Every structure is written in C-alpha cells, then in structure tokens.
Ligand SMILES: Nc1ncnc2c1ncn2[C@@H]1O[C@H](COP(=O)(O)OP(=O)(O)OP(=O)(O)O)[C@@H](O)[C@H]1O
C-alpha cells in the first residue's frame with residue numbers, strides 16, 4: 327500500500343515553475359529516495375509535503391488522507407517527520423531538550439497542570455524524558471544528552487536532528503540530505519541507521535541525497551527529478567543505466583564547467 | 585562586572601546553594617518592615633509590584649520572544665476592572681480578581697488572536713497601538729471616570745482586617761512577587777516553557793516538530809496578560825485612585841526595560857531589572873532632574889557591554 331501518494335504536484339514562485347506535474351508514491355515500509363541535480367526542486371517537494379509551501383496544484387495523500395493546505399504542525403501530528411538540509415537545531419538548548427521538542431505533539435500538559443505539577447503532568451514529563459532518551463540511545467548519542475546542542479561536532483548535531491524527528495513517532499521520515507557534511511565512517515553508520523529505523527521501528531523512509539553511493543545502497547525505489555519534472559523512476563540499477571538521468575547529471579556538470 | 589556575575593552564576597548552579605540563597609533573600613524581604621521607614625517600605629512595595637509586572641511581560645518577551653510595547657494595557661484592564669466593580673457596583677475586592685483575570689485574558693486573546701500570526705515586527709506596532717487605545721478609551725468613557733480617573737477605591741479587608749497601612753501592602757505585594765516567581769519558574773520548566781523556547785529559537789523547526797506556533801504564542805500572551813491584570817487589581821486598591829495617565833506608553837517601555845536590562849527569560853535577571861528600575865531613580869534622587877539622564881547612560885552602558893542582560897546565561 328502507498329503510504330504517500332503525490333499526484334500532479336505543481337509549485338511556482340512568481341511565475342517560476344519550481345515543480346511541474348510531479349507524481350510518485352512511497353510504499354509503506356520502504357526506503358525511497360528523491361534525487362536530482364542542484365536546484366532541481368527536491369527540497370521544495372519536501373516543503374510541499376510537510377506543509378511549509380502551499381502547492382499551486384495537485385494533490386498529496388498521506389496515510390489515506392489529503393494533506394494539501396494543512397499546517398506543518400498538523401502534518402507532523404499525522405505522522406510525517408522531517409529533517410532539514412541545513413541543520414535547524416534549537417542551538418542554545420540541551421540535546422535532550424532538543425529531542426523533547428518532538429514529543430510535544432504527543433503530550434498534552436497545559437499551563438495549569440504545569441504550575442500545579444499535577445500527578446498526570448509529572449507522569450507525562452517522565453514519559454517524555456524516557457522516550458527521548460530511548461531515541462537518543464537509538465542514534466547513539468545518549469552520552470551527550472545534557473550538552474548544549476551547538477557545542478556538538480557537526481556529525482553529532484545531525485544525529486540530534488534524527489533523534490528529534492524520531493521523537494515525533496512518525497510513520498514516514500523525510501531526510502533532506504542526511505549525509506551532507508559527514509565523513510566516511512559517519513556515512514557508513516548512517517546507512518546502518520537508516521536500515522535500522524526501517525527494520526526495527528518500521529518507519530518508512532523517504533530521503534533526498536547527493537551521495538549516489540549511499541542512495542544506491544539503501545533505496546528500494548528512486549525518483550529522479552530535474553527542473554521540477556520527473557525524469558525517471560526505478561530501482562538503483564534501472565536509474566544508473568537510464569540515459570536521461572545520466573544526461574541530467576552530466577549536462578549539469580558541463581554547465582558548471584562552462 | 586561581567587566577571588563577578590559569571591562567578592556568581594557558577595556558584596549558584598547547584599540546587600542546594602540556590603535554595604539557601606532563596607531562603608535568605610525571602611527572610612530578608614520578610615524582615616525589612618521591622619527596620620525601615622515608611623519611605624523605604626513605599627519604595628520596596630513598588631519594587632515587588634514591578635517584579636510582578638516584569639515577570640509577566642517576561643513570559644511574552646523573554647520566554648516566547650514576542651515584542652510587546654503595550655503591556656501597560658493589561659495592567660490597566662486589571663486596575664479598571666477592580667476600580668469599576670468596587671466603586672460603581674460595590675463588589676467585594678477579592679471577587680473582582682477572577683473577573684479581572686478573565687477580562688485581561690480576553691484582552692490578551694482579542695489582541696493576540698489576530699496578530700500573532702504575523703511576524704514579530706508587526707506585533708510590536710499593533711501592541712503599541714493597543715496600549716494607546718486602551719488608555720484613550722479609559723480617558724473618554726464615563727464609567728472609567730474620564731481623564732480624572734477613578735478615586736476613592738475602597739481598601740480591601742481580609743477576615744475582617746482592613747489593609748490600609750503601607751506595611752500591609754508591602755506584604756501583599758511581596759507575596760504577589762513570590763507567587764509570580766513560582767508560577768514563572770514552573771511554567772518555564774514545563775512542556776509549555778520548552779515550547780516557548782523552541783518557537784523563540786527557530787519557529788520553522790518548532791513547527792516541523794509538531795508545535796502549533798500560534799497557539800503557543802497565544803498562551804504566552806494570555807498568561808502574561810493575566811499577570812498584568814492581577815497586578816493591576818492590587819495596584820488599584822493600594823493607590824485608591826487610578827487615572828489613564830498611569831498607563832501611558834512610558835509605563836510599557838519601563839516594564840520592558842526591566843525585562844531586557846536584567847536578562848530576558850531569566851527570572852533572577854528580571855527581578856534584578858525590576859529592582860534597578862525602581863531603586864535607581866530613588867537612590868539618585870539627589871541628582872535632581874539629572875538622574876534620569878544618568879539612568880539612561882548607565883542603561884546604555886549595560887546594554888553595550890552585556891547585551892544579554894545583567895544575569896549570566898547558562899552554559900555547558
Ligand atoms: N521560497 C522560495 N522562493 C523563490 N524561489 C524558491 C523558493 N524555494 C525554492 N525556490 C527555487 O526553487 C528551485 C528549487 O530549489 P530547491 O531548494 O527545492 O532545490 P534542491 O533540489 O533542493 O537543490 P539542492 O540540491 O541545492 O538542495 C530553486 O531555483 C530555488 O531558487
């Protein structure tokens with residue numbers, strides 16, 4: 327069954343068509359990728375999916391419900407979590423507090439309960455903490471729980487973002503260039519982690535990535551876009567041998583040279 | 585100065601040291617009336633009053649990161665609610681408090697609801713306008729006593745004991761200030777307090793984590809309004825007279841100054857800010873009209889050398 331179904335998605339900014347009639351699906355329980363040259367519109371697709379951009383046309387169905395024009399926080403509540411291409415941590419807060427942000431939409435204590443520290447509120451706080459520690463442990467960062475997020479090494483800051491996304495207890499996890507800026511070892515760990523998230527937590531994964539080695543290794547299905555248009559779709563082998571894809575990437579390189 | 589407060593912050597980190605200091609400070613505050621003149625009591629009562637107002641505004645500005653230039657309006661709503669209900673309708677003072685809480689919360693909703701969707705620069709302008717509107721409405725309505733305001737507001741009594749001496753009000757306002765600290769502390773260290781900080785640090789990331797930014801800001805706005813409203817109730821009965829000029833734009837700026845000066849979002853910092861606000865002009869009374877100038881210069885220096893406020897930020 328398709329967990330995410332995108333039909334004829336279109337997005338334009340002041341006449342500039344960033345996404346054109348894009349359709350694809352992400353199967354429940356799969357690891358899928360979205361690739362394309364720089365500026366192809368990948369991040370824009372994520373922003374449409376998560377409600378940050380309002381598409382100018384088309385439909386997005388997530389978990390059998392249409393999510394077009396829904397607010398980002400509603401979409402997260404429905405079970406879609408994301409990470410950002412450029413780190414977007416809460417910089418002056420501790421690692422644990424960062425991860426706890428993910429549990430906000432899964433808890434409900436209000437101001438009165440918080441001031442009175444009711445039994446229910448205290449129980450909830452303990453649950454939040456415990457679950458977030460589990461998430462940190464999952465990404466291998468439990469030791470750093472009390473450190474200020476911005477003091478961590480870059481690779482570890484990425485992990486905080488993943489843990490934070492996991493803390494929202496998503497069905498679908500969107501990763502925007504998770505390997506950017508990571509070294510070789512960290513990339514290997516990332517591959518393991520992605521598989522672990524899918525296999526152990528049964529979370530569907532949809533990722534954008536420029537590192538082709540990583541994409542080919544983890545993805546079961548790859549969608550390729552260029553200038554906001556889908557140019558190919560298939561498994562790793564099909565994509566690698568698709569002339570249109572090769573042209574899009576090589577053409578781009580020539581542009582860069584010229 | 586910077587070094588001193590850093591070391592102080594370091595020493596204050598362990599919970600035990602903190603509790604100790606708090607108890608000592610509370611004891612001193614309790615004992616002040618035993619050894620001071622009415623003038624000192626008057627000034628200190630004013631300090632506790634501003635502590636409450638600054639802590640209220642701190643929820644909006646410090647915790648949620650919203651610039652509010654019309655905070656005096658909520659304080660006015662509380663004061664007028666109590667003033668009108670007690671003098672025109674003979675309602676018992678203590679019963680006016682819940683009404684004032686509702687009124688100020690509604691005022692908060694009314695102004696916050698439509699504007700909190702906007703980004704914060706617009707909010708500053710709208711709140712500024714709101715502050716002026718409330719003052720001008722109070723100036724022109726009959727029920728609020730027009731430009732001369734309300735006079736002869738009855739002093740409250742508790743268990744048959746009338747509060748009419750400055751020392752009574754000293755304790756009332758001290759209690760309010762302590763309550764305000766307690767509520768602020770609990771809020772700051774809760775799910776709501778964290779949500780405010782998430783939204784303040786990165787609105788988009790907070791939204792992506794499933795936080796409804798408008799709702800979270802509205803909570804801050806309404807809770808801040810309630811602080812101001814309650815402070816206003818007690819202000820009205822302490823002064824027994826209120827006039828629109830009490831709630832001028834300068835009042836809002838003054839409260840904001842207290843919050844920024846001590847350190848936004850940090851309770852001890854805000855308390856220090858409130859102290860500075862009230863004590864400085866008093867201590868330098870000898871300078872005559874020059875004192876406000878000196879006050880301004882001192883403040884500029886603090887802002888230049890310690891933009892994060894007097895109180896040190898936490899680090900790790
Ligand atoms: N908010 C916006 N306003 C105007 N143009 C935008 C906006 N967001 C994206 N674009 C444009 O849309 C196009 C696609 O951008 P997008 O960030 O989606 O690309 P991308 O595929 O993620 O690229 P990269 O690989 O560099 O991350 C770019 O030309 C960009 O300038």
Ligand SMILES: [Mg+2]
Pocket residue numbers: 368369370411
């Ligand atoms: Mg991108």
